[in-house]
Amino acid sequence: MSNDNILSVDHLMMRFGGIVAVNDLSFAAERRKITALIGPNGAGKTTVFNCITGFYRPSGGAIRLAHDDGRVVKLERLNDFRISRQAKVARTFQNIRLFPGMTALENLMVAQHNVLMRASGLTFLGLIGAPSWRSAEERAIELARTWLARVGLLPRADDAAGNLPYGDQRRLEIARAMCTEPALLCLDEPAAGLNARESGALNELLLSIRGEHGTSILLIEHDMSVVMEISDHVVVMDYGVKIAEGTPQAVRDDPKVIAAYLGADEEEAIAVMESTP
Numbered sequence: 001m002s003n004d005n006i007l008s009v010d011h012l013m014m015r016f017g018g019i020v021a022v023n024d025l026s027f028a029a030e031r032r033k034i035t036a037l038i039g040p041n042g043a044g045k046t047t048v049f050n051c052i053t054g055f056y057r058p059s060g061g062a063i064r065l066a067h068d069d070g071r072v073v074k075l076e077r078l079n080d081f082r083i084s085r086q087a088k089v090a091r092t093f094q095n096i097r098l099f100p101g102m103t104a105l106e107n108l109m110v111a112q113h114n115v116l117m118r119a120s121g122l123t124f125l126g127l128i129g130a131p132s133w134r135s136a137e138e139r140a141i142e143l144a145r146t147w148l149a150r151v152g153l154l155p156r157a158d159d160a161a162g163n164l165p166y167g168d169q170r171r172l173e174i175a176r177a178m179c180t181e182p183a184l185l186c187l188d189e190p191a192a193g194l195n196a197r198e199s200g201a202l203n204e205l206l207l208s209i210r211g212e213h214g215t216s217i218l219l220i221e222h223d224m225s226v227v228m229e230i231s232d233h234v235v236v237m238d239y240g241v242k243i244a245e246g247t248p249q250a251v252r253d254d255p256k257v258i259a260a261y262l263g264a265d266e267e268e269a270i271a272v273m274e275s276t277p
């Protein structure tokens with residue numbers, strides 16, 4: 001890997017009472033690349049995400065995010081609100097967390113709440129319809145419509161998010177995260193529950209977010225067809241520690257990785273070994 005890392009995780013520790021969920025984990029995610037974090041169930045992947053995105057305060061170690069302009073943010077010291085606002089880290093969750101009764105467009109407007117609240121002068125300018133507020137609102141609608149189009153959901157902009165098919169809801173969540181204009185996009189199992197066609201569409205979307213949009217992506221994923229096809233770098237965890245990292249091809253052929261998956265779940269082990277990068 002080059003040294004242009006957007007994220008550096010150094011000696012990360014996370015303990016829950018007597019359980020050591022993440023044990024002295026170090027890895028980096030390169031700027032404008034897709035880094036995948038994989039490993040059998042319970043390996044500690046989501047805990048790492050929760051530390052990066054401020055849901056958990058790590059028991060030890062450092063997590064640094066380096067912006068394009070050289071500014072470095074110490075994520076382990078910030079709460080989740082500041083991490084999304086100052087560090088520009090956005091995430092999606094294993095379970096879909098949209099507002100089901102709001103339309104697809106409204107879900108993307110809610111994501112821009114911080115920008116709109118500032119533009120509204122904490123509601124006053126919004127109430128009187130000040131020009132600065134109106135132009136901020138127009139920009140927010142434009143950004144929302146751009147991302148709806150990018151994920152193929154513009155025709156369904158006015159449909160309730162909860163009425164969309166499952167695969168569409170997953171893409172809408174990614175669009176919502178992108179409306180916050182993140183420097184780093186963290187996706188927790190975005191392919192969970194998708195069929196092969198939907199996984200293919202997800203791959204294309206993530207490659208375009210990395211390629212055309214230039215956003216760095218950190219991905220937890222069990223679907224090896226996604227991991228092997230789109231990742232630039234793969235970090236493999238087992239029992240809270242890193243057991244391997246490298247290109248998709250290198251980790252797929254690594255005996256330690258195969259052993260970890262064999263010990264965990266036969267179906268997953270076969271998926272790793274049969275996957276083609």
Ligand SMILES: Nc1ncnc2c1ncn2[C@@H]1O[C@H](COP(=O)(O)OP(=O)(O)OP(=O)(O)O)[C@@H](O)[C@H]1O
Nearest residue numbers: 016019020021039040041042043044045046047048
């Ligand atoms: N809030 C918590 N309190 C106590 N233990 C926890 C907590 N969160 C995670 N753990 C434990 O930490 C370990 C790692 O869990 P984690 O969810 O990070 O694994 P994972 O690799 O994301 O698993 P999966 O692929 O199944 O989502 C597990 O043993 C889990 O039970």
